[in-house]
């Protein structure tokens with residue numbers, strides 16, 4: 327498998343730290359120092375499915391293909407306005423594709439899980455061109471009076487098209503059932519027969535626990551993948567890491583003894599866009615002409631579950 331096209335869409339509404347100071351007991355200084363975030367883009371009038379469809383169209387166009395060439399769609403998504411049908415089914419109709427579609431939810435690691443699934447499907451000969459979209463609106467999961475969580479997130483949709491080829495060098499997925507540090511519990515419709523006590527909770531996060539687990543697990547995944555490919559840390563052109571917090575990216579750079587030029591970032595402008603963060607950043611690099619044929623890129627993400635996903639790809643576009 328290899329990546330042949332990328333696309334992205336950000337919502338139009340820019341929310342700066344100073345805007346949050348208007349209704350939260352927080353400060354631009356605190357948010358910047360602890361997270362690196364200056365502003366984020368939030369859904370206001372847009373619908374996530376329209377953003378995801380447009381990001382998909384851009385990726386298909388970048389690949390030089392048309393929607394009829396796509397023979398499978400995988401959409402990574404945690405939350406959107408529909409529980410069912412899957413977002414991938416809505417995207418299929420909007421872009422005019424005809425193939426089978428499926429959604430995956432592996433929280434912020436979802437894009438890597440989706441890429442890994444796409445690689446299996448291409449290797450098995452069941453598909454030739456797959457659209458992998460990650461579309462997320464985590465800002466609809468948080469309590470906007472909780473300063474510890476709402477300042478962290480942003481919305482967005484990123485997409486790639488993958489086709490047959492030799493660009494997917496290695497991947498590693500891990501899951502450790504650990505729900506106490508990061509979860510969002512949604513209340514279901516009532517029935518006349520429910521007798522159990524039910525809970526609703528906006529996104530709960532133990533920030534320190536998540537921070538520690540994220541740095542340890544991502545560093546371990548990266549080291550394991552580099553070793554499995556016989557690569558040194560400096561053989562990778564860019565580490566395209568999940569954009570949750572600048573301090574997490576810096577801690578991983580420190581662990582690998584690499585300077586920050588290996589670590590492109592957009593968390594300062596976008597906030598944490600969950601599984602969309604890696605394809606959003608990848609599309610920026612692609613469209614800014616920063617990727618050359620033969621470059622090795624390492625993607626690494628972590629999220630609720632606790633899930634992690636990492637892979638090394640060779641840029642062959």
Ligand code: COA
Nearest residue numbers: 352353356360434473474477533534536537570571628629
């Ligand atoms: N503005 C001002 N103060 C805030 C604040 C905000 N937005 N959010 C929390 N605080 C306060 C806390 O109430 C606490 O005050 P106290 O000492 O009086 O109790 C203080 O800041 C320290 O809070 P703490 O949570 O210990 O800060 P931290 O240094 O761990 O930073 C995070 C908090 C969330 C930025 C950090 O833990 C983090 O980034 N964790 C990982 C999050 C993540 O990546 N999540 C996504 C996973 S996919």
